[in-house]
Amino acid sequence: MGMGHDHGHSHVPRAADRGMRRRLVIAFGITAIIVIAQAVGSVLTGSLALLTDTAHAAADASGLLVAVIAATMMLRPPSGRRTWGFARIEVIAALGQAVLLLAVGTYAAIEGIRRLFEPSDIPSVELLIFGMIGLVANIAAMAVLASARDSNFNMRAAFLEVLNDALGSMGVIIAAIVIHTTGFQRADTIAGLFIAALILPRAFRLLRETMGVLMEFTPKGVNLDEVREHIMALDHVRDVHDVHASTIGTGLPVLSAHVVVEDRCFESGHAPQILEAVLGCVREHFPVSFDHATIQLETAALRDKESPHMRHA
Incomplete structure (x- = not known):
């Protein structure tokens, strides 16, 4: 992970x-x-x-x-x-x-x-x-x-x-x-x-x-479905869930997501490159500058162990 x-x-x-x-x-x-x-x-x-x-x-x-x-x-x-x-x-x-x-x-x-x-x-x-x-x-x-x-x-x-x-x-x-x-x-x-x-x-x-x-509503100009779609389009990404975005204060939007990647990415040491690609994708495609983004990479097996209510976009 x-x-x-x-x-x-x-x-x-x-x-x-x-x-x-x-x-x-x-x-x-x-x-x-x-x-x-x-x-x-x-x-x-x-x-x-x-x-x-x-x-x-x-x-x-x-x-x-x-x-x-x-x-x-x-x-x-x-x-x-x-x-x-x-x-x-x-x-x-x-x-x-x-x-x-x-x-x-x-x-x-x-x-x-x-x-x-x-x-x-x-x-x-x-x-x-x-x-x-x-x-x-x-x-x-x-x-x-x-x-x-x-x-x-x-x-x-x-x-x-x-x-x-x-x-x-x-x-x-x-x-x-x-x-x-x-x-x-x-x-x-x-x-x-x-x-x-x-x-x-x-x-x-x-x-x-x-x-x-x-109430931690999604920042204006951000569509979480689009965030999920863009990340899903990356190579080796198999699922994206538990996506959240909110604003702490002016100039402090935050984003978090669980990204499921292929098991072999962890075995080959390729996971850091995927993480960098995900962060770059978020920075490139959305008007809000998510300088504070937390992305959790995980395997499909780990995702399946999570509570059902956690697996939503």
């Missing part, structure tokens, strides 16, 4: 991870200032749009704080007890942020519908001032996070939260202008519902993606 491991990179924390943490700390500081400013503004104006945007900003700040903690824990190196280190903590953090966004979006939708029937008088000038403060601060936070937004789930969730909050601030500003020029008070409520409409779809998408990682 042969075991093959293809480790094309180390999961030791990189300097880039420290840079991402620094960006998150700055963005958290900016967002915390937004929360304080908009909380004061929502009390002074009674605006639903500003109140909703304040709640959204508070969720952003909480999410960013979680992201900072996650980024800090990800800097810890792997150990004997934690062989992947804290690589998956960023997925858990993103899941928490998705839940926060869902809670805020649901609240905004319910309160917005209620306010449609009970509109309040909103001071447009004050609303405009606080909306501008939120927008400028959010643009600053987006600028800090923009270059690293695709680095991992954690950074992506953080950037989406700030982006959504910036769009929410724009909604507040538009509502203030409409109220000031037309006197249409329900513009504030409509802006609040607009913010909710921005929050909920993105929160559901982020929730689905993070749950897919935690």
Whole structure:
């Protein structure tokens, strides 16, 4: 029986991870200032749009704080007890942020519908001032996070939260202008519902993606039936079973498979060449870079001794 491991990179924390943490700390500081400013503004104006945007900003700040903690824990190196280190903590953090966004979006939708029937008088000038403060601060936070937004789930969730909050601030500003020029008070409520409409779809998408990682679903773009077919096409391979693929964290997809080869391959010492061919096949034919692949070579007799539930593609 042969075991093959293809480790094309180390999961030791990189300097880039420290840079991402620094960006998150700055963005958290900016967002915390937004929360304080908009909380004061929502009390002074009674605006639903500003109140909703304040709640959204508070969720952003909480999410960013979680992201900072996650980024800090990800800097810890792997150990004997934690062989992947804290690589998956960023997925858990993103899941928490998705839940926060869902809670805020649901609240905004319910309160917005209620306010449609009970509109309040909103001071447009004050609303405009606080909306501008939120927008400028959010643009600053987006600028800090923009270059690293695709680095991992954690950074992506953080950037989406700030982006959504910036769009929410724009909604507040538009509502203030409409109220000031037309006197249409329900513009504030409509802006609040607009913010909710921005929050909920993105929160559901982020929730689905993070749950897919935690449930160890096959990475996007990988068809395990095709993996099996490509390996089966190699010389001396007689069967491929117990094929699994999942994602530990961003940039860490893993693959494992049991590959049955002819008995004479072990007798002739040809098994290592077959193992190399299998790993090369996986690297060549699939868009996901499986730098961590474990291939177990075995004989047909050994396969037949395995439990039936183990012998599946």
